[in-house]
């Protein structure tokens with residue numbers, strides 16, 4: 001293995017102090033609230049997790065209004081609610097949208113900082129309310145990450161708040177809660193999670209502390225995604241996806257993602273394409289483009305995907321991309337941007353907007369020019385393997 005992408009910089013791990021994984025984790029979350037002495041928790045839930053939310057605490061104030069990727073307006077509306085409820089703890093239960101909102105509510109509830117003051121990396125100075133996160137999808141890894149992403153509709157852009165204060169006090173991951181996730185969301189969220197792992201492993205700031213999680217996450221997801229899509233109630237497959245998602249999330253704080261995420265953001269902000277789906281569409285094309293910059297890293301990713309070793313690292317890496325295409329095809333996810341109502345005339349501006357997300361682009365192992373980003377997008381319009 002080449003060490004060329006192994007960062008020599010020190011790496012800080014700021015992890016969730018209490019992480020519970022497995023059957024019964026939801027009950028463990030209720031116990032945690034009881035031990036905490038919470039009398040009025042505020043729970044941000046997705047509609048489908050409302051019943052689970054109700055089981056957490058008899059006096060919980062539950063808001064289940066977040067139904068898609070959250071906006072700045074959603075956050076301000078919920079901050080007003082939190083201020084009138086005056087909770088003593090915040091819980092997020094649901095997909096990444098609910099968790100990201102819960103994290104920001106817990107941080108901004110006291111009003112000592114406004115959202116405008118905390119955008120970006122490291123600008124949040126504190127979080128005063130206890131924060132619990134309970135994911136019901138296997139994808140974002142938000143339950144262990146320091147990131148919250150909101151859609152700023154006024155600016156038509158996705159914006160991030162990144163701070164160690166957004167890492168929850170406790171998270172509870174019960175794969176049983178994911179049994180009802182429909183196949184297309186299972187596919188999109190699973191491919192988001194595998195993207196977190198791949199972009200952390202082949203990253204200018206890759207680090208041995210995180211590499212193990214990244215490769216293991218890829219193995220769990222690659223080996224079981226198709227089964228979970230085909231057999232939604234297969235708890236074994238769901239457990240593998242939940243582990244893969246967790247490992248991807250653990251990579252997000254210390255190393256974070258790269259060009260796939262950066263280039264996919266405009267698809268979400270302009271066209272409301274789901275985050276995981278947008279990443280899935282761009283993932284194999286960006287990998288194909290990046291391959292020459294880090295063949296040994298992509299060869300290791302290929303082996304984790306289940307490809308066989310075949311000659312020099314670049315050949316194995318290429319076999320990995322073929323394997324990834326087969327895994328994606330088995331999910332049935334629509335991979336052609338052309339089929340999703342997006343005009344190809346938008347390619348130059350989509351590419352420019354993605355490249356402008358420098359906090360992620362700087363992580364990418366191969367620099368990308370405007371022209372190259374447009375080529376990646378054009379390949380995604382076709383939605384099949386092409387030379388880049």
Ligand SMILES: [Fe+2]
Pocket residue numbers: 140192193196261275279
């Ligand atoms: Fe993601």
